[in-house]
Amino acid sequence: MKPPTVLIVDDEPLMRLSMVDALKGVGHEVRAAATGSEGLHAVHQETFDIVITDLRLPGPDGLTLLQASKHRSPRTEVIMITAHGSVETAVEAMKRGAYDYITKPFSMDELLLVVDRLSHVLALRHENLQLRGELEGHFSFEGILGKNPRMREVLEKIKLVSATDSTVLIVGESGTGKELVANAIHRNSPRRDRALIKVSCAALPETLLEAELFGHEKGAFTGAVRQRRGRFELADQGTLFLDEIGDISPIVQVKLLRVLQERTFERVGGNDTIGADVRLVCATQKDLKKEVQQGRFREDLYYRLNVVQVMLPPLRVRKEDILVIAESLLQSRATRMNKSLKGFSQPARELLLRYSYPGNVRELENMLERAVALGHPNEEIQPWDLCGLPSCPYLGGTPQESCGFCSESLTTKKDQHGNVDSLAMAREQFERQHIVSVLGRVRGSRTEASKILGLSRKALWEKCKRYGIVSGKNGQAGE
Ligand SMILES: Nc1ncnc2c1ncn2[C@@H]1O[C@H](COP(=O)(O)OP(=O)(O)OP(=O)(O)O)[C@@H](O)[C@H]1O
Ligand SMILES: [Mg+2]
The missing domain is CATH 3.40.50.300 (P-loop containing nucleotide triphosphate hydrolases)
Incomplete structure (x- = not known):
């Protein structure tokens, strides 16, 4: 993004020139006006990213210009120049929508700093708009x-x-x-x-x-x-x-x-x-x-x-859509239920990605409806919020038939001979379930789980890796 365009309105010629020079020097496109009327004329002719105006001006004053500029283009940000000691008017300007103020006398470095900070904000805003546009334009159509x-x-x-x-x-x-x-x-x-x-x-x-x-x-x-x-x-x-x-x-x-x-x-x-x-x-x-x-x-x-x-x-063959849809549904359902939630924990994300969704998006929708109802306010959604069962295997229960979600992700793996019933597989399965259960009990803390299990943290980490048990950043247990 090119540097924001700036309009400077100040009746003191020397001050005005210095500001124009300073801003042009760092790449801004700048226009200048010497009176309130000239300033008003300029904002009606052109849309600027930033307007820097003296509060006291001959003719219409800075507050009038602020109002006119906001009316003409709400995304234009205004920086007000106020006289030393007139804090009240500065506050008034902020109330009426000025982005910032700068008090006279100020150095050009100070001015550049204020403008630079605002330029960053404008760049971010621009980026967000673009991202949102991309999301709506390319990844979504009519919902x-x-x-x-x-x-x-x-x-x-x-x-x-x-x-x-x-x-x-x-x-x-x-x-x-x-x-x-x-x-x-x-x-x-x-x-x-x-x-x-x-x-x-x-x-x-x-x-x-x-x-x-x-x-x-x-x-x-x-x-x-x-x-x-x-x-x-x-x-x-x-x-x-x-x-x-x-x-x-x-x-x-x-x-x-x-x-x-x-x-x-x-x-x-x-x-x-x-x-x-x-x-x-x-x-x-x-x-x-x-x-x-x-x-x-x-x-x-x-x-x-x-x-x-x-x-x-089917949803299972378009894995990249699962989280896109899940995040969007989570947001809309949470807003509807007036609940603030912090997105999904890493284990919950991995579970969502792993599941096969025989009922496709409708099933995902139902799952999220439940998760939003069960999730704790201001916390992340956890695997057990998704399945919704007190006997969720992630909380140490045994997989239930009615809980396709967890039982599927916990289905017995086969050994290299395709054998599910060998003693070795049974041992592995038990070990895996036991680790998941202990991790669930201590809300995912590997340090505590390793103590209970009598393993070193490293050994526990290796077993988790082998059995596909993950812990999120916040240490919650999950697949
Ligand atoms: N790509 C998607 N993005 C967002 N929401 C979706 C998407 N696909 C489906 N949904 C949502 O999933 C739910 C089921 O969709 P819909 O009723 O259109 O499916 P269907 O194929 O007609 O199902 P059925 O065959 O059972 O009638 C709806 O609430 C719909 O809004
Ligand atoms: Mg239908």
Whole structure:
């Protein structure tokens, strides 16, 4: 970043010149003004990073200039020059938003010091803004976070496809963010001001689904006491999100194919042909191609739906996203619960990275919800806050079936012959669990744990390394 631009406003010519020279000498771009009016004119013409102004000026004074400058550009910082002994006015200036003040008489070195300090602050601020921009611009889109290269491609694809009317098929395991993506596509499409209608195809039996999608006429079937418009009609000029599309029956598949081919349909039990101006976004956990091969899904429909495919990888294959998402969720949940937490301890981070998340991001979300509720205020989240069980193996309990998180990370390792039941493996497993348990009891202090275990600190360190037990900077026990 180049040195900040500066405006100097002072009516004493010698003082003004000295300041201009001093600041130009260290690389700043400087402009000067001799009166309050000139100063006001300058801040309206140009945006400066820093304004240095005398408090007492002919015409509008320094406080007026401060106000005008803040009004014009809040990020411009103002340094006020005050006369010796006028502390009150200096305080007043600070109250009104001046960044700092400098008292006359001062040397040019003093001035440079104040400006230099402020320049550092401005550089940091600039860097933060850039980082935040990067985070939002490249790693996140509509709340979908992703740092993993495949996810970044997905985000790019979503941005591109949003602008079109193409049918999109979103494929991914449960909890990978399919609905989140569907929302993002709609919100960024030209149809954003129209409805986004969602239908979960798996939730309804065949006949009900048909009526739900296409509507029905009065008397079309028992219980159809009045005419009802279907989701296709409700989504007119908007987007229709068909979730679990892999679960629709052959009859509904045929009807859907027709809408896609002809852009028209009839209500159940009706003869009127209705036009459908609908953008279709579908999602499935199933491998539709396999469903086609096995004769459960129409091939022609598959090709109509699979115009653009967005494939969401499971969380376990995009490890770099785990902490990005976890940190962001932790922050948002903590704010919601009005709780201040200090992020994750190192063992908790390692556990988060090691786990396989069969429920993907939704599971991570639930885990963090629990951790924020259980975590101690102003402390770091620990492994036992993540699993939430009093019998957490990290606190010395035995892995519970219900605690997939810890039991998975503690699963028995196999020896070089693939044998899990040898005495040596059993001994190792016991030793490992015992160490973890003792470390948990002493809240991770290796010094205390080594005393209890009768080991030297070095021997304990070696065993921890061998068994993959880590201690954070603050000495907490963990995987
Ligand atoms: N990349 C991501 N960044 C941030 N949050 C995410 C991300 N992916 C998913 N989520 C969050 O995870 C939760 C589950 O996402 P969503 O409901 O979209 O998944 P899904 O694939 O539709 O799941 P299912 O197949 O079970 O219906 C939501 O709360 C969503 O906000
Ligand atoms: Mg879903």
